[in-house]
Amino acid sequence: TVLARMFGGDLSSYTGETAFTDVPADAYYAKAVQWAVDKGIAGGTSPTTFSPDAYATREQISVFLYNAVRAFGDLGSFYSTTLNTFTDKDRVSSWAKIALQWATSNNIINGDSGQIKPKNSTTRAAFATIAMNYDTRHVGGGTTLSPILRPRRTPHLIPRPPMRPLSRRIR
Numbered sequence: 695t696v697l698a699r700m701f702g703g704d705l706s707s708y709t710g711e712t713a714f715t716d717v718p719a720d721a722y723y724a725k726a727v728q729w730a731v732d733k734g735i736a737g738g739t740s741p742t743t744f745s746p747d748a749y750a751t752r753e754q755i756s757v758f759l760y761n762a763v764r765a766f767g768d769l770g771s772f773y774s775t776t777l778n779t780f781t782d783k784d785r786v787s788s789w790a791k792i793a794l795q796w797a798t799s800n801n802i803i804n805g806d807s808g809q810i811k812p813k814n815s816t817t818r819a820a821f822a823t824i825a826m827n828y829d830t831r832h833v834g835g836g837t838t839l840s841p842i843l844r845p846r847r848t849p850h851l852i853p854r855p856p857m858r859p860l861s862r863r864i865r
Contacts, residue, residue, distance in 0.1 A: 695722070695723045695726040696821065696825065697726075697730065697735060697758060697759070697762045698725075698726040698729050698730065700762070700825060700829075701762050701765075701766045701767075702766075703726070703729045703733075705725040705726060705728075705729055708724075708725040708728040708729055708732075709725070709728070710724030710725050710727075710728060711724075711728070712724065712727055712728055712731070712744070713738070713741065713742060714727070714738050714742060714743055714744035715742050715743060716743050716744055716745065716746060716747075717744045717746060721746070723746060727744055727746070730758075733761075733762075733765050733766075734761055734765055735758055735761040735762045735765060736758055736761070749815035749816070750815070750816050750821075751812060751813050751814060751815060751816060752794075752803060752810065752811055752812050752813075752814055752816055752820075753786060753787055753790035753793070753794055753812035753813065754790070754816075755803075755816050755821060755824060756790060756793040756794045756796075756797040756802075756803055756824075757789070757790050757793040759793070759797065759802070759824065759825075759828060760792070760793035760796050760797065761793075763828075769796060770800070772795060772796045772799035772800055773795070773799045774795045774799075776795065776798045776799040777791070777794055777795045777798050777799075777810070779798075779805075779808075780798070780805050780808060780809055780810040781808050781809055782809040782810055782811065782812070783810065785810075785812050785813060786810065786812045787812065790812060794810065794812065797824075798810065800828075800831060801827060801831050802824060802827045802828045802831060803824055803827070804827070
């Protein structure tokens with residue numbers, strides 16, 4: 695829901711009907727789930743579940759934001775070596791590595807005492823900080839883009855990370 699708002703997602707054409715048995719069509723977030731899956735921002739935790747009541751981790755949030763920026767904006771340049779400065783870099787899941795490289799290289803997600811803490815749950819306050827960091831620091835992106843965004847595909851120098859069941863609602 696937050697990403698749909700940040701990136702001007704038009705939810706009017708979505709019904710809220712999903713393949714996920716744990717996403718009621720009348721839930722306030724159902725249309726945003728449909729939108730995020732449709733745009734390649736998020737997927738389910740299984741073919742039939744989305745896990746909207748589970749906590750999202752820092753690496754999951756980085757993948758959501760990375761995918762949203764890739765779909766609606768410009769990722770800009772980033773360095774894979776920035777993630778290597780964190781002592782717990784080996785705890786980052788392979789499916790989240792590129793997104794965390796992008797997020798740490800652009801100071802969107804910062805460490806805590808030299809650690810990135812990729813598996814830690816993300817609070818609303820932490821996600822708000824991540825969103826604000828993106829908005830104020832990321833060159834070529836942000837919530838100040840046109841309110842009517844159209845997805846565009848731009849060439850990227852890195853491969854797209856595999857879609858993995860990542861979708862989680864922040865409590």
